[in-house]
Amino acid sequence: xxxxxxxxxxxxxxxxxxxTSNIKTFVLxxxxxIKFETGQFVQLTIPGIGEAPFTPSSxxxxxxxxxxxxxxxxxxxxxxxxxxxxxxxxxxxxxxxxYPFDDFYNKEVLVLGGGVGMAPLRSLLxxxxxxxxxxxxxxxxxxxxxPEDIVYKDAFPEWKKKRKLxxxxxxxxxxxxxxxxxxxxxVLLDKVKxxxxxxxxxxxxxxxxxKFGTLKLLDLGYKPENIYLSMEKNMSCGLGKCGHCxxxxxxxxxxxxxxxxDLIKDVPDxxx
Amino acid sequence: MKFxxxxxxxxxxxxxxxxxxxxxxxxxxxxxxxxxxxxxxNVAQTIYGTYRAVQPFKTFFSLPxxxxxxxxxxxxxxxxxxxxxxxxxxxxILDKIFLEGDFVDPFYRERxxxxxxxxxxxxxxxxxxxxxLLDNNPFPExxxxxxxxxxxxxxxxxxxxxxxxxxxxxxxxxxxxxxxxLIEEKENKRKEAKKRVVEVNREFETKRPFSAxxxxxxxxxxxxxxxxxxxxxxxxxNICPSCYCxxxxxxxxxxxxxxxxxxxxxxxxxxxxxxxxxxxxxKLYERLRNRYLCKYEYRPENFGIVACTxxxxxVEACQGxxxxxxxxKKLSEKEEK
Numbered sequence: 164x165x166x167x168x169x170x171x172x173x174x175x176x177x178x179x180x181x182x183t184s185n186i187k188t189f190v191l192x193x194x195x196x197i198k199f200e201t202g203q204f205v206q207l208t209i210p211g212i213g214e215a216p217f218t219p220s221s222x223x224x225x226x227x228x229x230x231x232x233x234x235x236x237x238x239x240x241x242x243x244x245x246x247x248x249x250x251x252x253x254x255x256x257x258x259x260x261x262y263p264f265d266d267f268y269n270k271e272v273l274v275l276g277g278g279v280g281m282a283p284l285r286s287l288l289x290x291x292x293x294x295x296x297x298x299x300x301x302x303x304x305x306x307x308x309x310p311e312d313i314v315y316k317d318a319f320p321e322w323k324k325k326r327k328l329x330x331x332x333x334x335x336x337x338x339x340x341x342x343x344x345x346x347x348x349x350v351l352l353d354k355v356k357x358x359x360x361x362x363x364x365x366x367x368x369x370x371x372x373x374k375f376g377t378l379k380l381l382d383l384g385y386k387p388e389n390i391y392l393s394m395e396k397n398m399s400c401g402l403g404k405c406g407h408c409x410x411x412x413x414x415x416x417x418x419x420x421x422x423x424x425d426l427i428k429d430v431p432d433x434x435x
Numbered sequence: 436m437k438f439x440x441x442x443x444x445x446x447x448x449x450x451x452x453x454x455x456x457x458x459x460x461x462x463x464x465x466x467x468x469x470x471x472x473x474x475x476x477n478v479a480q481t482i483y484g485t486y487r488a489v490q491p492f493k494t495f496f497s498l499p500x501x502x503x504x505x506x507x508x509x510x511x512x513x514x515x516x517x518x519x520x521x522x523x524x525x526x527x528i529l530d531k532i533f534l535e536g537d538f539v540d541p542f543y544r545e546r547x548x549x550x551x552x553x554x555x556x557x558x559x560x561x562x563x564x565x566x567x568l569l570d571n572n573p574f575p576e577x578x579x580x581x582x583x584x585x586x587x588x589x590x591x592x593x594x595x596x597x598x599x600x601x602x603x604x605x606x607x608x609x610x611x612x613x614x615x616x617l618i619e620e621k622e623n624k625r626k627e628a629k630k631r632v633v634e635v636n637r638e639f640e641t642k643r644p645f646s647a648x649x650x651x652x653x654x655x656x657x658x659x660x661x662x663x664x665x666x667x668x669x670x671x672x673n674i675c676p677s678c679y680c681x682x683x684x685x686x687x688x689x690x691x692x693x694x695x696x697x698x699x700x701x702x703x704x705x706x707x708x709x710x711x712x713x714x715x716x717x718k719l720y721e722r723l724r725n726r727y728l729c730k731y732e733y734r735p736e737n738f739g740i741v742a743c744t745x746x747x748x749x750v751e752a753c754q755g756x757x758x759x760x761x762x763x764k765k766l767s768e769k770e771e772k
Contacts, residue, residue: 166541167503167504167506167541168538168539168540168541169503169504169683169694169696170503170504170692170694171692173691208685208692208694209685210685210687210691210692210693211685211686211687211693212685213684213685214683214685214694215710234710236710236711237710237711240710253691253692370713395709395710396707396709396715397706397707397708397709399681399682399683399699400681400683402536402537402538402540403532403536403537403538404532404533404536404538404540404679404681405680405681405682405683405699406679406680406681406699406701407680407682407699407706407707408707409701409707409725409729409733411728411733412732412733412734412736412737417536417537431653432715432721435713435714435715435716435717
C-alpha cells in the first residue's frame with residue numbers, strides 16, 4: 164500500500180514555555196524530520212483525545228525541532244496544556260500554502276497580528292529577518308488584550324534592536340508600567356506610514372481582528388491583492404479531502420491557510 | 436464493440452466468475468433494490484434494467500467507518516453489477532477527491548483498483564429520479580468497465596475499459612456481435628426511459644441552470660423557509676452518492692495513533708465549528724444552503740462536474756420531506772414569474 168497520509172509520527176515534548184496564563188509554547192522533537200514553510204500547518208494528535216491543526220511559530224530553518232504556540236480553548240488544547248516535558252504526542256504534515264515570500268521581495272512588509280495570532284507571525288518574522296536584505300522594510304503592529312497577554316515577551320527586546328524592523332504594540336486595556344499604545348491594534352495602523360505603491364500587508368489574529376484589520380488596510384489604500392490573510396477553519400484531515408475547512412469553493416487546508424484577500428473577498432461570510 | 440449474450444450463457448459465465456470475485460448485485464428487499472453479496476446459485480436473480488439501488492455506490496469504496504492508521508487486509512476482488520449512470524457520475528467526484536491532489540487515499544485506491552464495474556441501463560426510473568434536470572441520462576455512456584442493456588431474452592454488452600475487455604476475454608469467442616436491430620431496440624428503450632424522467636420532472640424545470648439559481652438567490656428567504664422541516668439527521672449526505680466528507684476520530688485502541696474515518700455530514704451543527712466555539716455556519720439554513728452551493732456551484736468550479744447527479748435518494752431519505760427539486764424551483768420563481 165502507498166504511503167498512508169493519515170498516520171502521524173511520534174514527537175517528544177522537549178520543553179514547555181509559559182507565554183501567558185493560557186498560552187504555552189511547546190518545543191517538539193519529531194522522530195522524523197518535519198519540514199515546513201512559514202505559514203504552513205501541522206496536525207497534532209493526542210491518542211484517544213483528538214487532533215487539531217497548528218501553525219509552527221519557529222523558524223523553518225530550524226529543522227530538528229518545531230515550536231508550536233498554543234492557547235487553551237477547548238478539549239485538545241486543554242489536554243495539551245496539562246502535558247509535561249518528555250511526553251509523546253503525534254504530528255503529521257506539513258500541509259497547505261505558506262507565505263509567498265517571492266511576492267514580498269523589495270517591498271515594505273507590514274505585519275499585523277493579534278493575540279495568539281502572533282504564533283505564525285513569529286515564524287514569518289524569523290524568516291523575514293533571516294533574509295532581511297531582500298525586503299525594503301519590516302513593520303510589525305501587534306496587539307493583545309493586556310500587557311500580560313503578550314506572547315514572546317522575551318523576544319521583543321531582541322527584535323527591537325534589529326535593523327530594518329520597526330515594532331509597534333498596543334493593548335486593549337493598559338496596566339501600570341505600560342508605556343506603549345492603548346487601544347485596538349488597528350489604531351497602530353494610523354501611526355505607521357507605509358509606501359502603499361510598494362507594500363504588502365500580512366494579517367493574522369482572531370476573526371474579529373482579521374475583519375477590522377483588513378477593512379482598515381483597505382481604507383488606508385491597500386489593494387486586496389496585496390493583503391495576505393491566515394484563515395482559520397475547522398480541519399480534520401488536512402489533506403484536502405474531508406470537507407470541514409470549506410471556504411466557498413476552497414479548502415483552507417489545501418488552498419490556504421494563507422490566502423490573498425482578493426481571492427476570497429467575494430466568498431460569503433468569510434470573517435465568521 | 437457491442438455484443439449480444441443470452442440470459443443463460445451470461446448467468447453461466449457469472450457463476451464461473453463468482454469463484455474468483457465477490458459479486459454484489461441489486462436484489463429486491465422490502466420493495467427496494469439493495470446491493471447484496473450474491474451466492475453463485477443466485478447469480479441468475481440479479482436485477483438489471485430497473486432503477487438505482489437504495490445504497491449509494493460510494494459504500495464500496497469509502498466505507499461508513501474505517502480504521503485508517505492500520506492496514507487490516509487486502510481488499511478482495513469485487514464486481515458490482517447493475518450500477519446506474521447516476522452513481523457512475525457521482526464516482527467521478529469521489530475519484531477527484533480521493534485519488535487526485537497532493538495526497539492519495541490509499542484505502543480508497545485499493546478498493547477502486549480491485550473493483551470491476553458492470554453498469555446497466557435504467558429503464559424504470561422512479562418518481563424521485565431527476566437526472567435529466569442535470570443534463571444526465573438514465574443510461575451509462577462511459578466510466579464503466581462493462582455495461583449491460585437488458586434486451587429480448589438476453590443482454591447487449593458494451594466494453595468500456597481495458598479491464599472490461601480482459602474480463603470477458605474467456606468468453607469473447609462465443610460472443611455474437613450485436614445486430615443493428617438489437618442496437619436500435621436498445622436505443623429506443625433508452626429514449627423511452629429518458630422521456631419518462633423528463634415527464635416526471637416537467638413541473639420542476641427552471642429557466643436558469645441550478646448553478647445560477649443557487650448563486651443568484653443566495654440571499655433569498657426561501658432557504659430559511661425550506662429548512663423549517665429539517666431535523667438535521669444527515670440522511671441526505673449519507674445517502675448521497677457524491678458526498679464524500681468525513682471526520683477523523685482518535686480512538687483508544689489499535690496501533691500507536693489509532694484513527695477511525697467516519698462519514699460526516701455538513702448539516703450537523705459542529706461540522707465547521709472552530710476553536711472557542713466560533714461557528715461560520717451556526718444556523719441550519721446556512722448549512723443547508725452551503726450544501727446546495729457545494730453541489731451546484733463549488734464542485735463544478737473545482738472539477739467541471741456537478742456534484743449532484745439527480746439520483747433522488749435525498750428526496751426519499753429526507754424525514755422533513757425536503758425535495759431538492761422543489762427547493763430550487765421555489766428559489767427560481769421570484770425571478771421567473
